[in-house]
Amino acid sequence: MSLVEIYDAYDVGTVRALEERAFDTVGADALMQRAAHALALAVAREAVSLCGGVYGSTIIILVGPGNNGGDALFAGARLARRGARVTAVRCLGTPHARGLAALRAAGGRLIDLDDLGLDPAARIQQRPAADIVVDGVLGIGGRPGLPEPVALLARACRDWLVTTIAVDLPSGVAADTGAVAGDAFAATRTVTFGVAKPCHLIEPARGRCGEIEVVDIGLDPAPSEDDRAGSGSGRWLRQVQTDQLAAYLPYPDAGSDKYARGVVGIDTGSDTYPGAGVLSTYGAVHSGAGMVRYLGADVPRALIRERLPNVVFSPGRVQAHLVGSGWGDRPDGAAVLARLLGDGLPTVVDADGLGHLPARVPATWLLTPHAGELARLLGEDRSWVTEDPVRAVRAGVEKTGATVLLKGATQLVCTPDQPWIDVALPGPAWTAQAGSGDVLAGICATLLAAGVRTPRAAAAAASLQAYAAHRNPGPVPPQRLAELMPAAIARLQSRRTRQLDEIRRSEWTG
Numbered sequence: 097m098s099l100v101e102i103y104d105a106y107d108v109g110t111v112r113a114l115e116e117r118a119f120d121t122v123g124a125d126a127l128m129q130r131a132a133h134a135l136a137l138a139v140a141r142e143a144v145s146l147c148g149g150v151y152g153s154t155i156i157i158l159v160g161p162g163n164n165g166g167d168a169l170f171a172g173a174r175l176a177r178r179g180a181r182v183t184a185v186r187c188l189g190t191p192h193a194r195g196l197a198a199l200r201a202a203g204g205r206l207i208d209l210d211d212l213g214l215d216p217a218a219r220i221q222q223r224p225a226a227d228i229v230v231d232g233v234l235g236i237g238g239r240p241g242l243p244e245p246v247a248l249l250a251r252a253c254r255d256w257l258v259t260t261i262a263v264d265l266p267s268g269v270a271a272d273t274g275a276v277a278g279d280a281f282a283a284t285r286t287v288t289f290g291v292a293k294p295c296h297l298i299e300p301a302r303g304r305c306g307e308i309e310v311v312d313i314g315l316d317p318a319p320s321e322d323d324r325a326g327s328g329s330g331r332w333l334r335q336v337q338t339d340q341l342a343a344y345l346p347y348p349d350a351g352s353d354k355y356a357r358g359v360v361g362i363d364t365g366s367d368t369y370p371g372a373g374v375l376s377t378y379g380a381v382h383s384g385a386g387m388v389r390y391l392g393a394d395v396p397r398a399l400i401r402e403r404l405p406n407v408v409f410s411p412g413r414v415q416a417h418l419v420g421s422g423w424g425d426r427p428d429g430a431a432v433l434a435r436l437l438g439d440g441l442p443t444v445v446d447a448d449g450l451g452h453l454p455a456r457v458p459a460t461w462l463l464t465p466h467a468g469e470l471a472r473l474l475g476e477d478r479s480w481v482t483e484d485p486v487r488a489v490r491a492g493v494e495k496t497g498a499t500v501l502l503k504g505a506t507q508l509v510c511t512p513d514q515p516w517i518d519v520a521l522p523g524p525a526w527t528a529q530a531g532s533g534d535v536l537a538g539i540c541a542t543l544l545a546a547g548v549r550t551p552r553a554a555a556a557a558a559s560l561q562a563y564a565a566h567r568n569p570g571p572v573p574p575q576r577l578a579e580l581m582p583a584a585i586a587r588l589q590s591r592r593t594r595q596l597d598e599i600r601r602s603e604w605t606g
């Protein structure tokens with residue numbers, strides 16, 4: 097059994113299709129035993145680090161009515177055989193019969209949730225008396241939200257920072273959307289089986305998963321088109337990895353000049369909101385544009401002239417446009433966008449520009465809304481976007497024809513005719529500040545001007561900003577973070593050089 101790097105995630109329907117195929121070849125029991133084995137190993141590792149060993153450790157197994165509880169009970173049996181004191185707690189419905197029999201045969205016992213003595217009226221609950229809690233209440237068959245008093249127990253574990261290992265996913269989160277309605281468990285570690293699910297990549301559920309381990313239990317890790325189609329929603333998410341980011345960025349070579357590296361034309365900011373013009377230009381300049389032409393309003397123009405002497409202010413040829421950030425209420429917005437449409441160049445439309453879009457635009461155009469802006473574009477409430485961001489970003493693409501980068505804690509890139517959705521590297525929450533989006537729009541435009549394909553440019557730009565922010569933690573203002581981008585790019589370039597050296601070496605050695 098090997099660990100696989102978290103990379104692709106599929107919806108529950110697709111996972112069920114994979115499961116069916118594996119049942120036919122390996123059998124349902126074998127799958128559950130493999131899951132239980134991997135889970136027991138993860139709990140044992142935690143017991144070794146917390147208690148010095150499995151023997152004598154106190155483990156509570158929370159069980160619901162389904163196979164998620166079955167996995168947890170069989171894992172509990174394995175741990176009990178190694179000398180752990182294992183108590184299963186019946187949280188919902190009737191526990192998996194064979195799992196419970198195995199646990200009892202190994203010396204474990206079952207109690208009811210009521211026996212834990214949680215008091216709904218108490219402001220502070222007692223600490224659940226365990227070194228480790230295993231959350232096997234609900235898995236991929238779970239509906240989001242937890243009934244009380246399971247929710248009370250989830251809060252108690254969270255408040256007391258009890259080491260919690262989630263089986264497949266933290267109970268209470270929505271597997272397919274990443275939404276967390278009401279209470280959910282907050283795991284220290286999540287052990288998931290075969291492939292990751294959307295909740296492992298999308299906030300706020302992602303933040304409830306802790307460290308994520310995807311263990312190979314014999315499911316096909318690459319679902320076919322039929323597997324995906326059968327699920328109805330066919331969600332396929334691909335998490336950008338740092339190595340990919342390093343490979344996606346454009347690096348100049350000896351043959352490069354400023355034009356070959358790409359000229360960005362920027363019309364952002366306004367006399368009312370000049371900062372957006374300055375920040376998007378900072379983003380473009382510091383992510384490696386060959387040249388930046390700023391073509392926006394007078395006040396931002398004067399500020400940029402003072403701060404960035406390398407920016408030019410005359411119209412001329414460009415390889416990509418950036419418009420919209422900080423426009424405010426711009427009367428000629430629609431005319432500007434209509435003119436750019438005629439140019440046929442890749443174009444980033446951010447913020448206020450999104451209110452002036454032509455009915456259809458090409459997929460080389462990149463829209464960069466946050467949740468509120470996407471909601472407005474779609475005529476929906478903001479909550480419609482946040483409760484299912486994958487559905488929303490797809491709707492944005494369908495409505496406009498463009499590539500859409502939905503910004504926020506999880507940044508999703510969706511483009512027409514590509515079955516998966518890219519998930520950018522996640523950034524630290526410090527990046528959630530006014531101006532981050534402006535800088536990001538500038539980075540997107542630079543990558544487009546360098547000739548990077550639109551969806552890849554969007555995923556790389558968002559990932560690059562997150563990567564730079566991780567390397568410079570704390571409340572770094574967006575303009576300063578832009579200035580730290582060159583060092584981040586240099587690190588990624590070294591990483592890319594090492595990757596290429598390794599590829600060459602492995603080709604050389606056969």
Ligand SMILES: NC(=O)C1=CN([C@@H]2O[C@H](COP(=O)(O)OP(=O)(O)OC[C@H]3O[C@@H](n4cnc5c(N)ncnc54)[C@H](OP(=O)(O)O)[C@@H]3O)[C@@H](O)[C@H]2O)[C@@H](O)CC1
Pocket residue numbers: 111112114115127128131160161162163164165166167188189233234235236237238239240241242243263264265289290313315
């Ligand atoms: N995929 C694989 O290959 C493998 C999967 N495996 C494991 O199986 C797990 C999936 O098992 P599962 O299908 O039995 O579903 P699971 O989540 O345990 O429980 C569903 C039950 O809970 C109930 N219920 C739901 N929501 C509720 C709520 N909010 N409040 C109250 N009740 C609620 C629901 O009731 P119903 O919807 O029927 O009313 C139903 O009775 C998976 O996560 C993994 O751990 C492994 O063994 C190895 C191979």
Ligand SMILES: Nc1ncnc2c1ncn2[C@@H]1O[C@H](COP(=O)(O)OP(=O)(O)O)[C@@H](O)[C@H]1O
Pocket residue numbers: 447466503504505506507523524525526527528529530531532533534535536561
């Ligand atoms: N929870 C979060 N964690 C990390 N980064 C975030 C989070 N929320 C927002 N961001 C960052 O903020 C950006 C969104 O900025 P946006 O709201 O468009 O700002 P502005 O329009 O003021 O520039 C995202 O692209 C992302 O970089």
Ligand SMILES: [K+]
Pocket residue numbers: 164231232233234235262263264265266267
């Ligand atoms: K669970």
